[in-house]
Amino acid sequence: xxxxxxxxxxxxxxxxxxxxxxxxxxxxxxxxxxxxxxxxxxxxxxxxxxxxxxxxxxxxxxxxxxxxxxxxxxxxxxxxxxxxxxxxxxxxxxxxxxxxxxxxxxxxxxxxxxxxxxxxxxxxxxxxxxxxxxxxxxxxxxxxxxxxxxxxxxxxxxxxxxxxxxxxxxxxxxxxxxxxxxxxxxxxxxxxxxxxxxxxxxxxxxxxxxxxxxxxxxxxxxxxxxxxxxxxxxxxxxxxxxxxxxxxxxxxxxxxxx
Amino acid sequence: xxxxxxxxxxxxxxxxxxxxxxxxxxxxxxxxxxxxxxxxxxxxxxxxxxxxxxxxxxxxxxxxxxxxxxxxxxxxxxxxxxxxxxxxxxxxxxxxxxxxxxxxxxxxxxxxxxxxxxxxxxxxxxxxxxxxxxxxxxxxxxxxxxxxxxxxxxxxxxxxxxxxxxxxxxxxxxxxxxxxxxxxxxxxxxxxxxxxxxxxxxxxxxxxxxxxxxxxxxxxxxxxxxxxxxxxxxxxxxxxxxxxxxxxxxxxxxxxxx
Amino acid sequence: xxxxxxxxxxxxxxxxxxxxxxxxxxxxxxxxxxxxxxxxxxxxxxxxxxxxxxxxxxxxxxxxxxxxxxxxxxxxxxxxxxxxxxxxxxxxxxxxxxxxxxxxxxxxxxxxxxxxxxxxxxxxxxxxxxxxxxxxxxxxxxxxxxxxxxxxxxxxxxxxxxxxxxxxxxxxxxxxxxxxxxxxxxxxxxxxxxxxxxxxxxxxxxxxxxxxxxxxxxxxxxxxxxxxxxxxxxxxxxxxxxxxxxxxxxxxxxxxxx
Numbered sequence: 001x002x003x004x005x006x007x008x009x010x011x012x013x014x015x016x017x018x019x020x021x022x023x024x025x026x027x028x029x030x031x032x033x034x035x036x037x038x039x040x041x042x043x044x045x046x047x048x049x050x051x052x053x054x055x056x057x058x059x060x061x062x063x064x065x066x067x068x069x070x071x072x073x074x075x076x077x078x079x080x081x082x083x084x085x086x087x088x089x090x091x092x093x094x095x096x097x098x099x100x101x102x103x104x105x106x107x108x109x110x111x112x113x114x115x116x117x118x119x120x121x122x123x124x125x126x127x128x129x130x131x132x133x134x135x136x137x138x139x140x141x142x143x144x145x146x147x148x149x150x151x152x153x154x155x156x157x158x159x160x161x162x163x164x165x166x167x168x169x170x171x172x173x174x175x176x177x178x179x180x181x182x183x184x185x186x187x188x189x190x191x192x193x194x195x196x197x198x199x200x201x202x203x204x205x206x207x208x209x210x211x212x213x214x215x216x217x218x219x220x221x222x223x224x225x226x227x228x229x230x231x232x233x234x235x236x237x238x239x240x241x242x243x244x245x246x247x248x249x250x251x252x253x254x255x256x257x258x
Numbered sequence: 259x260x261x262x263x264x265x266x267x268x269x270x271x272x273x274x275x276x277x278x279x280x281x282x283x284x285x286x287x288x289x290x291x292x293x294x295x296x297x298x299x300x301x302x303x304x305x306x307x308x309x310x311x312x313x314x315x316x317x318x319x320x321x322x323x324x325x326x327x328x329x330x331x332x333x334x335x336x337x338x339x340x341x342x343x344x345x346x347x348x349x350x351x352x353x354x355x356x357x358x359x360x361x362x363x364x365x366x367x368x369x370x371x372x373x374x375x376x377x378x379x380x381x382x383x384x385x386x387x388x389x390x391x392x393x394x395x396x397x398x399x400x401x402x403x404x405x406x407x408x409x410x411x412x413x414x415x416x417x418x419x420x421x422x423x424x425x426x427x428x429x430x431x432x433x434x435x436x437x438x439x440x441x442x443x444x445x446x447x448x449x450x451x452x453x454x455x456x457x458x459x460x461x462x463x464x465x466x467x468x469x470x471x472x473x474x475x476x477x478x479x480x481x482x483x484x485x486x487x488x489x490x491x492x493x494x495x496x497x498x499x500x501x502x503x504x505x506x507x508x509x510x511x512x513x514x515x516x
Numbered sequence: 517x518x519x520x521x522x523x524x525x526x527x528x529x530x531x532x533x534x535x536x537x538x539x540x541x542x543x544x545x546x547x548x549x550x551x552x553x554x555x556x557x558x559x560x561x562x563x564x565x566x567x568x569x570x571x572x573x574x575x576x577x578x579x580x581x582x583x584x585x586x587x588x589x590x591x592x593x594x595x596x597x598x599x600x601x602x603x604x605x606x607x608x609x610x611x612x613x614x615x616x617x618x619x620x621x622x623x624x625x626x627x628x629x630x631x632x633x634x635x636x637x638x639x640x641x642x643x644x645x646x647x648x649x650x651x652x653x654x655x656x657x658x659x660x661x662x663x664x665x666x667x668x669x670x671x672x673x674x675x676x677x678x679x680x681x682x683x684x685x686x687x688x689x690x691x692x693x694x695x696x697x698x699x700x701x702x703x704x705x706x707x708x709x710x711x712x713x714x715x716x717x718x719x720x721x722x723x724x725x726x727x728x729x730x731x732x733x734x735x736x737x738x739x740x741x742x743x744x745x746x747x748x749x750x751x752x753x754x755x756x757x758x759x760x761x762x763x764x765x766x767x768x769x770x771x772x773x774x
Contacts, residue, residue, distance in 0.1 A: 005291055005292065007287050007291070009280065011277075011280075013695075014695065016532060016555075016558070016559060017559035017694070017695055017696035018557070018559065018692075018694045018695055019516075019527075019556055019557040019571045019574075019575050020694075021555075022525065022527075022554060022556030022557050022575060023553055023575045023578045025554050026525065026554070026575060026578040026579035026580075026583070027554075027578050028579065029523050029552070029554070029579065029580055029583075030579065030580045033521055033523070033580060034521065036287070036291075036551075037288070038280060038283050038284070038295075039274075039279075039280055039283075040277055040280030040281070040283075040284070041276070041280050042274070043274060043275040043276060043277075046696050046754075047696075047752065048694060057470030058277075059280060059284060060282045061503075062281045062284040062285050062288065062387060063287065064287055064289065064291060067287075071479060074726075075598060075729050075752055076729040077466035077727060077729060078726060078727030078730065079727055079729045079730050084354045104680070104703065113732075123742050124726050124738075124740075125728060125739060125742045125747075126741075127726060129742065130663065146425070159589075176276075177277055178275070179271075179273035180305075180437045189496045197379050210382050211335060211337055211382045211383060212333065212335060212336070212383060213334040213335060213337045214336070214337050215338065218679070222382075225383055225384075226381050226383045226384030227289060231383075236305065236333055240306075263549055265549070267538065267542065269535075269538075274532060277605040290741065294545070294550075295539050296538060296542070296545070296553075297532075297537075297541075298535055298538030298539070298541075298542070299534065299538050300532070301532060301534060313535045316535075317535050317538060317539045317542060320539045320542040320543050320645060321545065321546065322542075322546045322549060325542070325545075336577055340613070389541075423661075436533070436534045436536070437529075437531035437533055437534055437562060438562050438563075438629065439531065467639060468594060468640050468643060469593060469594030469595055469640045470591065471591050471593060472593065472594065472595050472596045481641060482640075483641055483642075484566040484641045484642030485641050489641075494563065494591055496562075510544075
């Protein structure tokens, strides 16, 4: 039975300055005029496949089952890399096979092979418009994934430098910094010893603070953020400016025994 | 009778770089798959509650009656501050009770208390996703405000530093500067003496100019802007660059008697 | 017969920092609550009519027939410049008559004259909200263009400094630079001699590269981009940073005879 009105959520590194996202939406509407298209995020740093994968994986649970995600972070567009549709936890993900779709529990992995679901002419530089967008439109209209091409067993895995266990603690990294200057780490808050002692460069934070606003303005705090990861923040302030931290900086946590 | 297809308009300080807005939309669609969601403005300066309130108040009249606005400028997210739904002039506003919803003629003020309308798990850092978005989705589907919680009589008022009367004139401020470099003041154009003499720092402007383009290119002009406030502009140019003005700068107007 | 569910695609220089785009959408929904509104591009450089026209012309073919485009790059808003609806290749374009709508094969050109289709009050500074948006909403609902006003034969043409033929080659310009640092030229890839020798400042590129990713990382390459024009790129890099090029820089191509 076709899924009725599955939304199409877009994650790209196209930004919003240029017309790329808009043109991709035109191509989607050309196939599926009633499509509900959601801009999930177009601010992925250019060609940063790992950041795109992180946004897809952490955001998907908040969308309805059946949502079709289009992921386009694709430095190899037009080369031999494959294009895929992946079913994971009741959602569908369409994009290049370059690690972007390395999602938990892939229940089905199908290669995009049948050109019937593409634009009649496929450029070698803009597969969001010519391939991923149209395929997502067909899938959102109810097309079964198996009609897109042949199944494959595996996909390109992303080399994720995970968090590591160190003498009595954990070591992770700052993986993104948001508009508010919150430093978002790859340390799962559930794995962090409680109460924690958090070290970032020359800064030390002791204990969790329950919300951004529950410490004195200007305090550097550790918060369990909305995706379940440790965040370093400043109450009513900006932790990036305060600490000078950058993406990739090491963050160490241990049990605060003092 | 439920309102059919009320749009949901979003005003936040989330920006568009991060996936916060997109994830909030996912949470809305999870409740109300047919929701019509409009990005009204996500460029509110971080944690600037007064700027958020100004955008809500000045934009709402241009949306259909019944529109549900979600306002999220919320430095106190997860603290004891209340969350509200406010009915004002035929529109509904959902957000934190921190001054953001200090709107004209609030006909109904209801606390968001019943967790049935929230996400099953409410984080302490992302109420746009877990609380305001889902509640707005239920209201846009037709839920009566009184089912959200108990009414209250008042809400947090914003300390707005109004315009002041000075010897034969008015004093106000630059409250925002748009992409074109137009300096938008809090001076109601209807209150400005006609013809006006406008003073900003060392600059003086005499008389109104009817449109941005009706003076010689490069002229510094005073215009009655689209929200009914005095704006200082440069024809085919940028008044911010020309004057070096900043948000908060004083603007004085008097009758031009020369 | 009214066009059912024609999408409305917006191209403006409003940016997304300010609420202008959102308020324009409110005005559209006030006329046409079921409108499907697409942000095609709001990143047109402020008051750059030629850039707006280029985005409209190059993007329209990727949208469904019947799509109503609203173009607002309008430094003369509120002055005597006319406002138009133009039918071109099965799509409708609404905007100021300042060159923005100088599109191929205009089949119908109608002046926006009948105020019945405008907001009841039309400001002199925000025609996107008060005039173009509402008119587009009526047209998307099925209103025939001829009910908007009287036809005219011609519209303001844009002085486009075209590419020029030079001894055995062509000369064009960099007309835009995208988020990835790709330098997009006005040279039609189909007109470029094959194999090409491309000159930009002190840089020379020899031959076409089929995709961004098919050369060694860091290579400066010439690609036939997604709009059919010559682009200068760097594989896994940024051609703007590499070359220091700016919009307007001259690009020369000739047949590579070596």
